[in-house]
Amino acid sequence: MSELVWAKMHGAVVHFPVALSLCSAALDAAGFVLGTRPVARELHRGGRFAMVAGTLGSAGAVISGLLMTKGDWLGHGLLRWHHAFAWPAFGLLVGLATWRVLAGAQPARRALGCYLVCAWIAAGLVMATGYWGGELLIRSSGP
Amino acid sequence: MKLRRETAALAAAVLASATALGGAAALAADLRARAARTSHQLPPTDPWWAWPSSPPPAQVARGRTLFLNSCAHCHGIDADGDEGPDLHDLQVSDRYIARTITRGIKGEMPSFAKKHNAADISALIAYLRSLPSG
Numbered sequence: 001m002s003e004l005v006w007a008k009m010h011g012a013v014v015h016f017p018v019a020l021s022l023c024s025a026a027l028d029a030a031g032f033v034l035g036t037r038p039v040a041r042e043l044h045r046g047g048r049f050a051m052v053a054g055t056l057g058s059a060g061a062v063i064s065g066l067l068m069t070k071g072d073w074l075g076h077g078l079l080r081w082h083h084a085f086a087w088p089a090f091g092l093l094v095g096l097a098t099w100r101v102l103a104g105a106q107p108a109r110r111a112l113g114c115y116l117v118c119a120w121i122a123a124g125l126v127m128a129t130g131y132w133g134g135e136l137l138i139r140s141s142g143p
Numbered sequence: 144m145k146l147r148r149e150t151a152a153l154a155a156a157v158l159a160s161a162t163a164l165g166g167a168a169a170l171a172a173d174l175r176a177r178a179a180r181t182s183h184q185l186p187p188t189d190p191w192w193a194w195p196s197s198p199p200p201a202q203v204a205r206g207r208t209l210f211l212n213s214c215a216h217c218h219g220i221d222a223d224g225d226e227g228p229d230l231h232d233l234q235v236s237d238r239y240i241a242r243t244i245t246r247g248i249k250g251e252m253p254s255f256a257k258k259h260n261a262a263d264i265s266a267l268i269a270y271l272r273s274l275p276s277g
Contacts, residue, residue: 062167071174073167077272087164095160102152111149 016057206270
């Protein structure tokens with residue numbers, strides 16, 4: 001299959017981890033602040049779903065990105081910047097989603113607090129990855 | 144009990160993360176090996192930890208001047224191809240480009256080894272890398 005197909009697929013799936021990792025961190029933060037109120041449980045459920053869906057999206061983004069660049073996992077210039085954030089973000093997202101699924105619906109508050117810090121770091125890394133991906137697109141198609 | 148479950152989940156999370164990154168690295172290595180077999184792409188010579196920087200604009204400008212003097216009459220003034228091929232978005236390493244300039248291509252392109260030294264070739268490569276893709 002041509003790299004153009006993978007490039008289009010990469011462009012389509014990268015938005016899922018960007019939106020969902022941020023959404024997950026925000027929902028869990030809101031649930032954490034609301035504590036034991038009934039709505040907090042629903043917010044955490046939403047946060048967990050968004051984290052798992054975002055991580056699945058990130059796997060799609062990683063696979064299509066590698067296929068598109070013929071396995072160039074570091075690259076040079078802007079691509080290197082993109083990858084410098086992409087790999088830590090991907091590793092962290094997979095770890096967070098796995099923990100979130102296995103730790104159950106109501107983990108201890110302290111553990112959830114640590115998770116939340118990591119979730120915001122992951123969201124930041126994903127956004128930085130997206131920023132450098134956008135720079136790649138804009139600068140390579142610019143005048 | 145809850146703490147034990149969370150600790151076990153943490154161990155599984157670390158394992159899953161390492162597996163995912165390892166799997167991605169293995170996929171990347173396989174794709175690079177396939178690309179090397181099916182095209183003229185050469186593996187990069189730079190060590191993976193070396194952070195490549197964008198070429199300085201002055202070097203790109205010098206490369207453009209050299210390009211206009213030596214290459215434009217075959218590759219077009221904007222390197223978009225004429226008698227020679229389009230040079231935008233080259234999927235080959237710097238080493239491959241340098242070798243093509245110095246050795247030429249039998250029956251297709253003359254050698255520029257006597258006309259351009261290593262600094263000239265670096266400037267030419269910087270200019271070619273600065274060309275927009277697509």
